[in-house]
Amino acid sequence: MPRLFLLLPLLIFSILGFLFFQGMKLDPNTLPSPLLGKPLPAFELPALREPFGMIRDKDIKGPALVNFWASWCAACREEHALLLDLARNAGITIYGVDYLDQRETALGWLDRLGDPYAAVLFDERGSLGSEFRVIGAPETYAVDGDNIVRYRHVGALTWEVWTAMRAALAGPGAPHEVQ
Numbered sequence: 001m002p003r004l005f006l007l008l009p010l011l012i013f014s015i016l017g018f019l020f021f022q023g024m025k026l027d028p029n030t031l032p033s034p035l036l037g038k039p040l041p042a043f044e045l046p047a048l049r050e051p052f053g054m055i056r057d058k059d060i061k062g063p064a065l066v067n068f069w070a071s072w073c074a075a076c077r078e079e080h081a082l083l084l085d086l087a088r089n090a091g092i093t094i095y096g097v098d099y100l101d102q103r104e105t106a107l108g109w110l111d112r113l114g115d116p117y118a119a120v121l122f123d124e125r126g127s128l129g130s131e132f133r134v135i136g137a138p139e140t141y142a143v144d145g146d147n148i149v150r151y152r153h154v155g156a157l158t159w160e161v162w163t164a165m166r167a168a169l170a171g172p173g174a175p176h177e178v179q
Contacts, residue, residue, distance in 0.1 A: 033133060035141070035149040040066075041131040048098050048106060048120035055121050062143040063169045064093040067117070067157075068129060070101040071109035073137040079156035080113050086162065087116035096120040099129050099137050142169050 035041070040057045047053040060066065067083065069076040087094050096117035098106045103122060110120070123129055132141065135154060142151035142165040151168040153161050 033149070033152045035132060036152060038149060040143060040147050040149065043121075043128050043131060045097075045121040045123055045128055048096075048103065048110075048122040051103070051122070055119055057147070059119065060095055060143065060147060061093065062145045062147050064095055064118075064143050065165070066095050066097060066132075066141045066143060068097045068099045068123075068132070068134050068137050068139045070099050070137045071105045072101065075156040076138045077113070079138055079158075080116070082157050082159070082162070083116040084114050087118075090162070090166075092166075093118045097123050097128055099123050099134065100126045140165075144169055 040060060042057050044054050044056045047055050065086075069080075083094060086092055094116050096119070098120055101122075101124065103124070106120075106122075110117075121128065126134075132139070138156055140153045140157055140161075141149050144150050151165045153165065
């Protein structure tokens with residue numbers, strides 16, 4: 001029995017060491033999304049440019065990107081040129097969600113920097129962001145032709161991320177998530 005007590009700390013240390021090294025393989029920035037592989041959630045929000053016009057989930061026609069952004073978001077400004085380029089040249093429709101923002105500020109931002117969006121939803125209170133489990137702007141979802149969420153990216157889009165999104169939209173396989 002005394003030998004067992006001597007081996008117990010070694011056993012505990014070995015288990016903790018194993019768990020530590022397994023944890024080192026995980027990406028601390030990856031957050032699971034319950035939407036991957038599922039249809040867009042049902043929603044209805046006012047349009048940014050037409051306060052009395054409503055945009056619904058059925059108005060989103062994939063393949064498309066759904067991009068959560070805000071005028072107060074520095075990373076959103078960083079990715080904006082890429083979104084403009086994608087809207088003009090990549091053959092992808094982009095829907096914007098103005099997230100936790102003020103209407104006039106957001107409109108001025110789009111007027112100054114350009115508007116890459118086919119439509120912009122005004123999510124002033126973050127209700128759609130809650131449905132999508134958005135953790136902050138920018139966050140972008142790729143939706144296939146059946147309006148199934150195939151890819152999630154948290155943070156500013158890059159060409160590398162866009163390439164992965166395009167591949168996820170083009171072919172079968174597991175949904176993807178990147179941060």
